[in-house]
Amino acid sequence: MGILWESYGTSAQDSRFMWQRIFNFLPSLNTYDILSPDLKLRRRVTQGLQTRPALSLLDWQAAYGAPNHIDIAIAEFAFTQLPKYSGLDMAQLLPSDRLEEDLCWTGVCWYDWYLTLCDDIQLQFGVELNPYLEDLEVETLGELLQYLSQQITHTA
CATH class of the missing domain: 1.20.5 (Single alpha-helices involved in coiled-coils or other helix-helix interfaces)
Known part of the structure; x- marks a missing residue:
C-alpha cells in the first residue's frame, strides 16, 4: 500500500x-x-466429451467438415480459436452438437466470445462480421461453421 x-x-x-x-x-x-466462463460447467461438458475420440484436423474435416460444406480453412480456424473461447477441444466436437443444449456455449465461453471471434475472423481472413454475427441465430456448431465458411468464401 x-x-x-x-x-x-x-x-x-x-x-x-x-x-x-x-x-x-x-x-x-x-x-x-x-463475464467469465463457468468453470464448473465447462469441466462438466469437457468430461462428457471424453467418451468421444479426438480427431486430427484432417480426419475431422474428412468425416464432418467436407460433408457439411465447411471449408478446411474454417475447420483449421475452429481447431485453433474455438478452444480459446470455450475451453472445449474442437477435435471432440461434432457439427450436430447444439451450441446451448449440448455444449452450454454461453456458459462455457467468455461473455463476449462472439466479439473476439469477429476480431479473429477479421485478422485471419479480412472479413468483417460484427454487424451480422450478434444477430445470427444458429443452433448447432455445424451451422455456425457453415455460416463462417459462407462468409469467407463469398467475400474472398
Whole structure:
C-alpha cells in the first residue's frame, strides 16, 4: 500500500484519484466473475466429451467438415480459436452438437466470445462480421461453421 501512496504524491487530488481507482477496481472483480466462463460447467461438458475420440484436423474435416460444406480453412480456424473461447477441444466436437443444449456455449465461453471471434475472423481472413454475427441465430456448431465458411468464401 505504501508503494501506491508514494506513486501518487501527497496532494489531496492525488489521494482522491488513488481511492477512485481502488473503488472502481472492486466492482470490476464482480463484473469479471459475471463475464467469465463457468468453470464448473465447462469441466462438466469437457468430461462428457471424453467418451468421444479426438480427431486430427484432417480426419475431422474428412468425416464432418467436407460433408457439411465447411471449408478446411474454417475447420483449421475452429481447431485453433474455438478452444480459446470455450475451453472445449474442437477435435471432440461434432457439427450436430447444439451450441446451448449440448455444449452450454454461453456458459462455457467468455461473455463476449462472439466479439473476439469477429476480431479473429477479421485478422485471419479480412472479413468483417460484427454487424451480422450478434444477430445470427444458429443452433448447432455445424451451422455456425457453415455460416463462417459462407462468409469467407463469398467475400474472398
